[in-house]
């Protein structure tokens with residue numbers, strides 16, 4: 001039997017993002033990509049079995065060899081924040097916003113999330129599965145090999161469970177690893193507008209116990225924001241999640257400083273997401289709690305708002321990840337590579353920080369950086385081969401997909417024009 005099932009050989013660069021056991025990278029470590037020039041990656045039984053110089057390996061030792069000369073190998077991207085399961089488009093609202101209406105004005109007039117909730121509640125389950133599978137194919141095409149998907153367009157017991165069951169089905173049907181999050185506390189649904197407490201009780205006393213009992217989600221998220229949930233309501237919801245063994249995350253300080261980041265720190269949440277308006281004290285607390293800051297530049301682009309101040313968050317020593325926030329209302333895109341380009345061009349993240357934010361740190365936000373997010377022996381063989389001679393080109397030559405191959409769990413699941421050695 002040969003040593004490797006698959007060998008990617010002679011790559012111009014293997015960008016390992018090796019972390020030597022660290023959960024995430026922060027500060028100066030985010031600029032350390034641990035690149036191997038003229039490198040090779042050997043795969044055995046779905047796991048990485050060798051990473052190092054190409055000179056050190058015999059191509060006769062592999063069942064299949066890919067000649068990666070002139071190409072760059074990266075770990076599979078991890079999209080750690082999406083709302084990928086939904087029905088109905090919001091292209092009309094998009095047009096309204098372009099004409100001048102704000103996101104909050106649209107929400108106040110019954111559009112926005114409420115519109116997606118109506119369409120999603122009405123959608124038959126197979127339609128939701130089919131739509132999400134197409135989007136997952138699109139994600140994979142941009143190099144996403146692990147993805148988080150939130151519920152949050154059901155907003156009643158039946159439909160929130162339905163959405164998480166759809167996510168469970170996607171886990172069976174699609175090669176991309178799908179990580180489910182319960183977001184019953186996305187917004188207060190219209191029918192509970194005058195009795196918010198009853199909705200919070202529904203989330204904490206019925207939905208969370210059911211989701212946890214059936215293992216339909218790994219974590220519980222809450223949108224702490226004016227027009228969504230207060231810090232106190234968020235605390236009640238996250239406390240219930242913790243009681244039932246779920247991890248926590250928070251949509252925090254997106255439009256206003258509403259205490260979301262502090263709440264995330266208080267619960268040692270896996271991630272605090274958005275953070276456009278988080279103050280310096282909140283950032284210091286996030287660093288202490290080991291929470292990953294997930295920044296979503298696609299949302300700022302889509303809503304024509306200022307980009308999150310990444311430098312301030314990076315300089316505070318908080319590990320930063322990037323994600324699409326793929327959803328019909330505030331970022332209708334699966335293109336994780338574009339988020340890297342935006343972060344570099346508009347948020348002054350260095351290209352090294354961008355790579356770490358799309359891989360290891362995003363994996364940490366999903367509590368998976370021990371298995372994915374870097375090219376290290378023993379980790380899952382989730383690998384991307386780009387037809388460019390260095391990682392800088394991926395984000396520099398932007399709006400173009402340079403990906404030529406995706407390896408998922410050791411299998412070539414996507415390839416165009418690869419060369420057999």
Ligand SMILES: [Zn+2]
Pocket residue numbers: 081082083251325
């Ligand atoms: Zn979101």
